[in-house]
């Protein structure tokens with residue numbers, strides 16, 4: 001049995017509450033901007049359908065690139081037309097929509113076309129052609145709540161930690177498409193950007209040398225390690241949000257932007273300016289450099305900047 005397997009017999013990850021508290025202190029002044037998007041004017045069923053299709057295939061690809069291309073290729077003012085287009089999606093539809101992506105091996109056209117077709121079929125059959133049936137209770141949790149209903153759609157049901165389902169709920173709340181009564185309870189949506197950020201900032205760590213070493217080299221692909229690590233990050237994010245007095249979905253969005261624009265896998269920009277092409281500029285008011293510098297372990301100890309997320313080619317990661 002290898003050292004990693006021995007470590008994984010138990011949960012090798014721990015959450016550091018002090019690091020969460022310090023990170024929260026740096027982030028609590030954030031106030032989300034009132035962003036408008038090219039689809040914000042559309043009817044509620046149209047916005048829900050567009051977001052549902054988008055999130056159903058949002059894995060392993062740049063979020064802004066995918067959303068922009070999907071808006072150009074799939075969006076229609078009439079939600080029924082959009083559902084019919086998605087129900088007929090073929091691999092060639094996806095290849096054409098995402099042509100020019102800098103990592104063509106990640107386009108995976110057959111897989112994404114299948115998810116679009118399955119999602120459209122579910123709206124047609126399970127929700128009687130009406131995407132607003134998903135949010136008719138205006139609740140995320142409980143019987144008939146959004147998270148329960150999303151289990152009927154394969155793209156949203158596969159992940160044990162419900163990343164896409166949580167991300168979809170967060171998007172509806174954040175863009176004010178749906179006013180959920182329990183929006184404050186929407187769970188974190190943990191992806192590889194957040195895993196990297198939480199490891200580097202020392203909020204989630206492992207004392208086991210085999211685990212730490214595998215995260216420094218990005219050489220592990222084990223499902224159990226990834227699942228336990230994601231659970232740790234989810235717990236740490238919820239704790240940070242609670243210390244910051246901020247809803248989880250707001251902090252999730254803020255830190256995801258910090259991770260993907262400053263704390264990238266192969267490079268970090270701790271002290272420089274924000275990139276010009278930020279999805280939402282409201283994050284820049286926190287500080288000119290990375291807002292987490294004051295408490296970040298990897299800022300104080302640059303060797304921690306080599307810490308990276310595990311590689312996993314799954315549609316929920």
Ligand code: SF4
Nearest residue numbers: 263270290296298299
């Ligand atoms: S200070 Fe640097 S290493 Fe730390 S989270 Fe920010 S960008 Fe990443």
